[in-house]
Amino acid sequence: MHELSVTVGLVDMIAERIPAGVRVSRVRLEIGRLSGVMVEPVRFCFDLVAAGTPLDGACLEVSQPPGWGRCRRCGDEVALPDLLTPCRCGSHEIDLTGGEQVRITAVEVVDGPTNGPTAGPGGGRLAGRGQEVS
Structure with missing residues (x-):
């Protein structure tokens, strides 16, 4: 199942760019319908792979462009x-x-630990433009 390695790559790519003390509250992805990446396994793997990283507890939103x-x-x-x-x-x-893309379209962050998927006071967007993943 290559979706696990895709998810690991996505989480690693985001986590290594997050400053200390900042938590990710939401990640938005585009997974094109022709990309060969199945959305449901990525959703399943995301929480497991994100555990113990700044993405732990983040909400994952996925769109599937045709x-x-x-x-x-x-x-x-x-x-x-x-x-x-x-x-x-x-x-x-x-x-x-x-329709072939696997792209990070947005990452929302909050200062300090987060207990849920929504950004609280001081929340913001770390990445607004797409980041292609191979």
């Missing part, structure tokens, strides 16, 4: 619910343009 591609044969933009969906013209020659 897949998109451009057909090499006709040039149409194609919605891709999966990698086997052909273009309307019948071609499977499609260059992916979206």
